[in-house]
Amino acid sequence: MSFLRITSPHGHGPMSTAGIMQTVLVATVPGIIALTWFFGPGTLVNIVVGGALALAFEAGALALRDRSPTPYLKDYSVLVTSTLLCIALPPYSPWWLIATGIFSSVILGKHVFGGLGYNPFNPAMVGYVILLISFPLQMSTWQAPRGLGEIPGVMDALTALASPATYDAVTMATPLDVLRQNQGLLMADLQAQKPQFGLWAGVGWEWVNIAFLAGGVWLLYKRIFTWHAPVGLLLALGLCAAIGFDSGSSESGGSPLLHWLSGATMFGAFFIITDPVSSAVSNRGRLIFGALIGVLIYLIRVHGNYPDAVAFAVLILNFAAPLIDQYTQPAVYGSRPVKEDEL
Amino acid sequence: MRSTYAIHGGIHPNEAKALATPGKVLDAGIPDKLVLPLSQHIGRQPEVVVSVGESVKGGQVLALAEGPMSVSLHAPTSGVITAIEDRSVPHPSGMTNRCIELQCDGEDDWLAFTGITDWRAADRTELIEAISNAGIAGMGGAGFPTAVKLNGPPGQSIDTLIINGTECEPYISSDDTLMQVDAPAIVEGADILAHIIGAREILFAVEDNKPAALTAMRDAVAGSESGCQRDVMTFPTKYPSGGEKQLIEILTGKQVPSGGLPAHLGIVCQNPGTAVAVRAAILEGKPLTERIVTLTGEALGRPGNYRVRLGTPIHHLLAMTEFDPSDNRRLIHGGPMMGFALENSDVPVIKTTNCILVPTEQELPTPPPAQACIRCGLCAEACPASLLPQQLYWYARAKDQEQLEKHHLFDCIECGACSWVCPSHIPLVQYYRSAKGSIIDARAEKVRSDRSRDRFEARQERVERELAAREAQRAARRAAAQKKADTGAEDDPIAAAIARAKAKKQAAEETPSAASDGDS
DSSP states (O other): OOOOOOOSOOOOOSOOHHHHHHHHHHHTHHHHHHHHHHHOTHHHHHHHHHHHHHHHHHHHHHHHTTOOHHHHHTTOHHHHHHHHHHHHSOTTOOHHHHHHHHHIIIIITTGGGTSTTOOSSOHHHHHHHHHHHHOHHHHTOOBOOBTTBOOOOHHHHHHHHHOSSOOOOOBOOOHHHHHHTOOSOOHHHHHHHOTTBOSSSBTTHHHHHHHHHHHHHHHHHTTSSOSHHHHHHHHHHHHHHHHHTGGGOTTOOOOHHHHHTSTTHHHIIIIITTOTTTSOSSHHHHHHHHHHHHHHHHHHHHHOSOSOHHHHHHHHHHHHHHHHHHHOOOOOTTOSOOOGGGO | OOOOOOOSOOBOOOOOOGGGOTTOEEEOOOOSEEEEESOOSSSBOOEEOOOTTOEEOBTOEEEEOOSTTBOOEEOSSOEEEEEEEEEEOSOTTOOEEEEEEEEEOSOOOBOOOOOOSOTTTSOHHHHHHHHHHTTOBOSSSSOOBHHHHHHOSTTOOOOEEEEEEOOOSSSOOHHHHHHHHHHHHHHHHHHHHHHHHTOSEEEEEEETTOHHHHHHHHHHHHTSOOSSEEEEEEEOOOBTTTSHHHHHHHHHSOOOOTTOOGGGGTEEEEOHHHHHHHHIIIIIOOOOOEEEEEEESTTBSSOEEEEEETTOBHHHHHHHTTBOGGGOOOEEESOTTTOEEESOTTSBOOTTOOEEEOOOTTTSOOOOOOOOOOOOOHHHHHOTTOOOHHHHHHHHHTTOHHHHHHTTGGGOOOOOHHHHHOTTOOOHHHHHHHHHHHHHHHHHHHHHHHHHHHHHHHHHHHHHHHHHHHHHHHHHHHHHHHHHHHHHHHHOHHHHHHHHHHHHHHHHHHHHHHHHHTTO
16 A cells, blocks of 8 residues: 655645735725725726736736646735735726736736746836836826815726826825925925815825725734834834924924825835835844835935835835845854853 | 743644543554564664574564664564564655564563662663663654663763653644653653763653643652652643754753754753653663554544554554545654655554554645745744744755855754745745755765865875985986996996996886886
């Protein structure tokens, strides 16, 4: 009688890659609901169209690389990439913008380097930055949030998708843009005068950020990642904002709360920099990785030319991740020198 | 009560220990034939002292220890030796090894033994010799000759004896059972061991998922006298708390230095089964010929903890426990975390067999094909040695031996926690085993090539030295001849001509001989 010979261990825990990816997708739901509530169905349309395109590109790339597509399509990783990119894209983006972004993410961000697990950069951010540099106008056109403008319906969203140019919606500068262009107003006055500002940060944006924070905390609870990178980012960003707050003068960079709840802060902290493939590996490394991204986000937001600080900060630190790894190896068991009194 | 310490990492797999009803010992009986491998331990094979056709009694020596790193082998029952040949043995490689086959006669006729009753008064070397003669090797899994461990590294004094009853692997309950039924013998064995190594304290370690064993051990300690400070310690269940290094940290807060031995901290660890075997060897003079084996898994109709004679073929045990092969693909020697899969059930139970696990496919499914590593870091969270398994995997695939050593590959204890949590089902431990093998080979190769290079260079130097010496000699002779010729020409031209011819001839003879000397 012959038995199967495989090596130990013979048991396995409950985690699977597909399971992790599905959990991440579920955790984006609160953020997507918030985006849809404040900006209309544009983000949802982005995600559906982007997801379909991503599966197609993934299957095509796998076929070209002589891999069987089925097991890879079942791991949900490409859907995570496309969903994250489509959340970051402006709602009511035309189809070709979405397609270019997905192509850049899936092919240039991932398969060019060898597919899942081999990408040095966060694929969603690769796609995003390529779009941002290539189509700055389309990429900086954000719908005005509910309460400040009319919210388009599903038909409008589909029209926008099919249109060759950008959908002509009610658009408005985001609070971070307003802050950047501030000329001489005290923070308090700016927030009082500009309709974009809400309770703590921007109208709509603050709730979107809180929703992504909620999804992120749930992922932490599910132990999909450790707290190190997100906490590093939020602490560093908060610290920089506190230093640059300048007691709310006209030169102020904005309060920590404003930065935490604006733009892609929470989305970036919990969904982008926690991509394990392109981040540092050790816990200490991830804390440093997150903190440096936080510092860069602040610097780019307050002193840079592009408003989309998170994407650039993440890509720059992706470059640095191997170097961080080099210096943050944890102390292994038995490496501690034995003290005299222990003998 | 002493406090315990937390260790990094670890996992909580389904324990599945209740399946084999810990605490109850069943008898596996005497099979028709026993197959006894000569090597059931780490170290040298013992020397066979019986021949085919010879009748032996239970407890009779079949093979005698050859030097310190070797242990003797005894007959587990009476019968006739029917073969001494290579058979497959329980080993991850599926290799064969020299075995003695014993046809049991069913009489179970034993030799009479005499023990050392007053062991406290006995000489240490006498006790160690008795242990060595009884064929005892560590029964926890590695099978290190116990006598060698008791001798310890020279110049190292031992303070603490740890009896490791942690048994953190799922499914296995042989030590749990032994602690429940034989706690006084374990405690007495531990006292003997502590006396031999000169330890002044004994720590009995039991995970908190074995309350019955814990109570039994506490009662046994309370009910006996000892010269040592004795503590029964318990701590939360977590795999791999029973790993020697992990257990030492849990109990003492100290870490065994990388590449070092517990003895460097003044600690020696022993398994409860070993303690019982030591007690029997000293007090009764009885050799090690049986052990408790957990026969478990849902493919068995009658799982349990069985007293099994060493050499019992596993197919005998499978038949006895009503093995149902319909949904089974694997036969595992040891537990699900560190055990190895056997190719066939003809191999016998040996001194280190603590468990035979026969799972159904539903219970422990065959792993799906590995997916790409997404560097999620779950493995690093689980690693009890605080390694970065995902980096080790990366470098093992790249065969980057320098980085592997920099990332402390050799501190990996191969517990399998990383593979267990890996969401991509990557057989990480297999990569590390393979990488360790390659590095050990490369090191040996380097030693070999360094040695041959040294030899070559030494030889080259010697050849050059000899050539130079010969050249100098020749030059001196030539100069002398020249001088003689110059001065002698005036005296006697004939004699000078003869001398010149001689010198020439000599030079001609020396040149080829010098060349041929080059190979010497």
